[in-house]
Amino acid sequence: MFNAEVFQNPYLPQGAREVNAIMTITTSDSDGVAVAAPITNQRLFGIICDTSGSMGGAKMIAAKDAIVKIINLLPDDAAFFVVTGSSRAKLLVPLVNAVPENKMRAISQVKEISANGGTLMSTWLHTALGEFNKMPQAICQALLLTDGQNDLNDEHDLTRILDAAEGKFQCDCRGVGTDWRVGELQKIAAKLLGTTDIIPSPDRIAADFQEILTKAMGKTVSDVSLRLWTPVGAKILFCKQVSPEIVDVTSRAKVVSERIIEYPTGAWGSNESRDYHFCIQINAGNVGDEMLAGRASLITQTNGQETKITEAKILATWTEDEAKTAKIDRRVAHYTGQAELSQFIQEGLEAKAQGNIDVATVKLGKAVKIAHDSGNEATAKLLRSVVDVEDAAAGTVRIKRTVAKEDEMMLETRSTKTARIQK
Amino acid sequence: MNCHECGGTIAVDDRFCEECGASLVAASNPSSLVQPLTVLVSNISCQKCGAPPAKIDAERYCIECGFRQAVISTDTIELQPAPNLAGASDRGRRHDRNEDAIALKFIADDIYIMVVCDGVSSSQHPELASRAAVTNCLEAIELALQQGIDDPAAVICQGVDAALQAVARIPIDPTSSIDPASTTIVAALVRANIATIGWLGDSRAYWIAPDKSIQLTQDDSWMRDAIESGMYTPEEAEASPYAHAIVRWLGADTADDGKPSIVTFAIPSAGYLLLCTDGLWNYAPDPGYLYHLFQQANDSHSLPIARHLIRFANQQGGQDNITVGILVIE
Numbered sequence: 001m002f003n004a005e006v007f008q009n010p011y012l013p014q015g016a017r018e019v020n021a022i023m024t025i026t027t028s029d030s031d032g033v034a035v036a037a038p039i040t041n042q043r044l045f046g047i048i049c050d051t052s053g054s055m056g057g058a059k060m061i062a063a064k065d066a067i068v069k070i071i072n073l074l075p076d077d078a079a080f081f082v083v084t085g086s087s088r089a090k091l092l093v094p095l096v097n098a099v100p101e102n103k104m105r106a107i108s109q110v111k112e113i114s115a116n117g118g119t120l121m122s123t124w125l126h127t128a129l130g131e132f133n134k135m136p137q138a139i140c141q142a143l144l145l146t147d148g149q150n151d152l153n154d155e156h157d158l159t160r161i162l163d164a165a166e167g168k169f170q171c172d173c174r175g176v177g178t179d180w181r182v183g184e185l186q187k188i189a190a191k192l193l194g195t196t197d198i199i200p201s202p203d204r205i206a207a208d209f210q211e212i213l214t215k216a217m218g219k220t221v222s223d224v225s226l227r228l229w230t231p232v233g234a235k236i237l238f239c240k241q242v243s244p245e246i247v248d249v250t251s252r253a254k255v256v257s258e259r260i261i262e263y264p265t266g267a268w269g270s271n272e273s274r275d276y277h278f279c280i281q282i283n284a285g286n287v288g289d290e291m292l293a294g295r296a297s298l299i300t301q302t303n304g305q306e307t308k309i310t311e312a313k314i315l316a317t318w319t320e321d322e323a324k325t326a327k328i329d330r331r332v333a334h335y336t337g338q339a340e341l342s343q344f345i346q347e348g349l350e351a352k353a354q355g356n357i358d359v360a361t362v363k364l365g366k367a368v369k370i371a372h373d374s375g376n377e378a379t380a381k382l383l384r385s386v387v388d389v390e391d392a393a394a395g396t397v398r399i400k401r402t403v404a405k406e407d408e409m410m411l412e413t414r415s416t417k418t419a420r421i422q423k
Numbered sequence: 424m425n426c427h428e429c430g431g432t433i434a435v436d437d438r439f440c441e442e443c444g445a446s447l448v449a450a451s452n453p454s455s456l457v458q459p460l461t462v463l464v465s466n467i468s469c470q471k472c473g474a475p476p477a478k479i480d481a482e483r484y485c486i487e488c489g490f491r492q493a494v495i496s497t498d499t500i501e502l503q504p505a506p507n508l509a510g511a512s513d514r515g516r517r518h519d520r521n522e523d524a525i526a527l528k529f530i531a532d533d534i535y536i537m538v539v540c541d542g543v544s545s546s547q548h549p550e551l552a553s554r555a556a557v558t559n560c561l562e563a564i565e566l567a568l569q570q571g572i573d574d575p576a577a578v579i580c581q582g583v584d585a586a587l588q589a590v591a592r593i594p595i596d597p598t599s600s601i602d603p604a605s606t607t608i609v610a611a612l613v614r615a616n617i618a619t620i621g622w623l624g625d626s627r628a629y630w631i632a633p634d635k636s637i638q639l640t641q642d643d644s645w646m647r648d649a650i651e652s653g654m655y656t657p658e659e660a661e662a663s664p665y666a667h668a669i670v671r672w673l674g675a676d677t678a679d680d681g682k683p684s685i686v687t688f689a690i691p692s693a694g695y696l697l698l699c700t701d702g703l704w705n706y707a708p709d710p711g712y713l714y715h716l717f718q719q720a721n722d723s724h725s726l727p728i729a730r731h732l733i734r735f736a737n738q739q740g741g742q743d744n745i746t747v748g749i750l751v752i753e
Contacts, residue, residue, distance in 0.1 A: 232489070291490050
């Protein structure tokens with residue numbers, strides 16, 4: 001069951017035009033209640049593993065071991081394939097059902113993997129897309145593991161393959177070690193509706209892979225898009241996923257009709273919860289006017305058929321009552337703060353990288369304060385590996401003299417993770 | 424809370440009593456400007472943007488402009504911005520919605536603004552035209568007064584011009600053969616016992632007093648033109664099917680002909696200034712008879728008289744929307 005709820009203060013003072021709303025979408029096991037969305041039973045999981053020269057040694061051994069483990073964990077009714085990649089991609093295990101004999105054969109192939117060559121990720125994704133295209137009705141998900149940065153000459157091809165793969169499969173990206181580029185993997189993951197994270201040491205690969213697989217196999221509803229209707233004259237200033245992590249999806253809007261756009265949200269599992277922040281500029285009304293500033297709905301497509309799963313309204317009411325207009329909705333305030341937190345971290349780390357310690361101290365200090373105030377303990381902990389905190393409530397910090405590169409990368413990749421509002 | 428009319432239970436935010444339909448706005452907030460408008464969700468265009476009725480969703484939101492349609496009863500709408508200034512607008516008995524509109528404003532003890540409009544039924548969105556006209560006319564007159572414009576005729580012209588611009592802005596359905604949104608207008612500015620009245624169409628102003636009641640405006644109608652031309656006797660003209668056709672109005676199609684006729688009237692004594700639509704005067708065109716009706720009200724206060732006039736027109740058949748605005752001069 002999908003459930004959508006909007007949190008906002010609909011009251012605007014005279015002349016105001018900006019509406020902010022948080023939409024919380026939750027799914028739950030349907031406890032005997034009819035399931036609102038058509039369930040897709042077919043699941044296809046792609047494993048994409050970097051086998052360039054730099055992967056050799058401990059990383060390759062750990063990666064192979066982790067792949068073997070998740071192949072063993074694949075449910076019998078799923079399908080999978082394995083692509084290994086360096087300067088070229090190799091379809092190591094073509095698409096097969098995850099029945100025991102296929103798994104056995106795949107595992108013996110995985111054990112033969114060796115590392116050498118460069119890194120041209122576009123070729124890996126291209127080969128993976130070919131396999132996903134064989135099962136377009138399935139919930140298509142992949143994980144991509146790399147340890148280095150992509151060949152600079154591959155940028156154009158990578159952009160092209162990402163455009164082609166968008167909407168065809170989702171992909172979680174993982175970087176092992178500290179020689180990969182956060183921005184690069186984030187670009188791939190963002191386009192393919194996946195997550196990005198660092199695996200600081202090879203011995204953690206297996207656990208991380210299992211977590212990804214478990215989440216992937218829990219998806220039951222595919223190709224869900226978030227549709228937003230807005231009235232004449234409205235402008236969507238931004239649309240951000242704000243929980244579990246911040247993803248600005250404003251630019252991913254696709255036009256459905258004159259008043260309707262949609263954002264892809266990928267596949268959903270049960271017991272998931274995501275929050276979105278809409279900021280819409282509308283034509284001002286007169287005091288006393290009520291307006292539907294937006295109608296957000298979740299749509300799933302199965303076999304070319306659209307099903308509306310759930311819907312929520314974003315409203316605006318103009319009033320002269322200042323007691324009503326002055327209040328900011330606490331969820332809107334909370335997530336506005338979480339977005340600032342993420343931004344301060346990015347800017348602080350950038351300043352630090354440029355040697356601008358004063359700016360870095362101020363920015364990261366502000367981040368520490370917001371993390372403290374909003375109860376985002378996970379981010380606060382990551383921040384403490386980069387700064388010494390003197391007074392969290394005041395945001396007084398000192399940049400640590402020596403910071404482990406992996407700690408800094410972890411802070412960078414995970415700074416977008418938000419805390420939910422405290423009850 | 425309880426309704427001031429019938430004592431029925433009402434909620435704080437109610438604009439009208441659910442029991443008797445009485446306006447609660449005028450009673451609780453006498454200075455507010457209430458715009459008479461009617462909504463039947465099924466067959467009325469968007470109040471804001473004029474989108475066709477099919478664009479109004481079940482919760483009354485327009486799926487074009489997003490604005491929610493106000494639900495206001497089609498029964499009498501009343502307003503009383505000052506003890507001596509009141510108005511009422513009523514759907515009548517035959518029409519399924521009220522296309523008239525009224526706006527009144529008390530500025531100071533001797534300064535009042537009154538505007539009455541009658542949307543032209545044969546035009547697109549007459550109810551929007553009349554509402555846009557009264558609101559914008561009143562605002563523009565106020566603004567002109569604030570700007571210190573001294574000539575009352577110029578003030579009235581500014582008000583009517585603002586009304587015209589607002590009406591002309593109402594979207595036109597180019598596929599429709601019906602005229603663009605149109606309305607009549609009669610607007611009065613009363614300052615230091617001088618009434619300056621401008622009009623287009625056949626909504627009227629009267630001076631009602633014991634010694635001499637008179638009609639202050641001259642209809643822009645086919646009937647009057649016909650009589651004045653000498654080609655028809657008053658009886659012949661009145662019998663013509665064109666008798667009530669108006670020859671001047673406010674609309675996108677009259678943008679170059681929006682200058683109102685103006686009359687200035689020095690208020691001679693105690694009495695009443697009455698602005699009304701043809702929903703009333705069709706049943707009582709004669710000023711002397713109107714005075715008689717005022718007497719019948721048995722109450723010299725503005726709102727009871729307005730109610731009495733509405734009741735009278737409905738008793739006579741209520742063939743059209745009825746709107747009256749009354750200023751009591753003591």
